[in-house]
Amino acid sequence: MELDPTRRRLLALAEERQVSLSQLSRLIGKNASYLQQFVRKGSPRKLEETDRATLSEFFGIDPTDLGAPQEKYLDLGRAQWIDIPRLPLYASAGPGAEVSGESAVGSFRFSSRWLRAQGLQPDRLSAIAVRGDSMEPALRDGDEILVERGTETLRDGIHVVRREGALLVKRIDTSLPGRLTLLSDNKVYAPIECELGEVEVIGRVVWKSGRL
Numbered sequence: 001m002e003l004d005p006t007r008r009r010l011l012a013l014a015e016e017r018q019v020s021l022s023q024l025s026r027l028i029g030k031n032a033s034y035l036q037q038f039v040r041k042g043s044p045r046k047l048e049e050t051d052r053a054t055l056s057e058f059f060g061i062d063p064t065d066l067g068a069p070q071e072k073y074l075d076l077g078r079a080q081w082i083d084i085p086r087l088p089l090y091a092s093a094g095p096g097a098e099v100s101g102e103s104a105v106g107s108f109r110f111s112s113r114w115l116r117a118q119g120l121q122p123d124r125l126s127a128i129a130v131r132g133d134s135m136e137p138a139l140r141d142g143d144e145i146l147v148e149r150g151t152e153t154l155r156d157g158i159h160v161v162r163r164e165g166a167l168l169v170k171r172i173d174t175s176l177p178g179r180l181t182l183l184s185d186n187k188v189y190a191p192i193e194c195e196l197g198e199v200e201v202i203g204r205v206v207w208k209s210g211r212l
Helices: 005-017 021-027 034-041 049-059 112-117
Strands: 073-076 079-092 106-111 125-131 144-149 158-163 166-173 179-183 192-195 199-209
Touching (some): 021 034, 106 112
Antiparallel strands (some): 158 166
């Protein structure tokens, strides 16, 4: 098969650094034949975001050299930054926020190294605001939160959920079979018990920014 620019670039970099594709596969935590199959057989079709970031740092190159979208990366000197979209939504720490449009109205810029260290994939992240006081003191009215969408399994921590057309930010208790309990940090607010089908888990809150 004819190699595309990303695959040709990876082969050239490996030759320049005198490392094998097997060694690079182990560097990104994959089996020894992973990058050989990527280059020679076209599988996977493209590099995962975290794998591309690790390889780019190893070679000291811009991630766009290995197929990263140009619009997501900005080279400021030697630092690499990624813009995470800020959506015109808010998750209610209170009675519930109705969902409206989801076109980005701005962005937060994060270090790609920091995101990688946290195990976060930029394509799954977005920022929204918090309204209300039910999650105080962890989250306060006006805080901006970074939400990791599409988490496959529920983990301890704070999540954004959709219930009855409204976004809520709550802790989740899954100890009751077939049910979810939405918990507030502010004990003024009572727990909300729901059937599993009544709640859509949007994602996990992984970062917050707020005024002192």
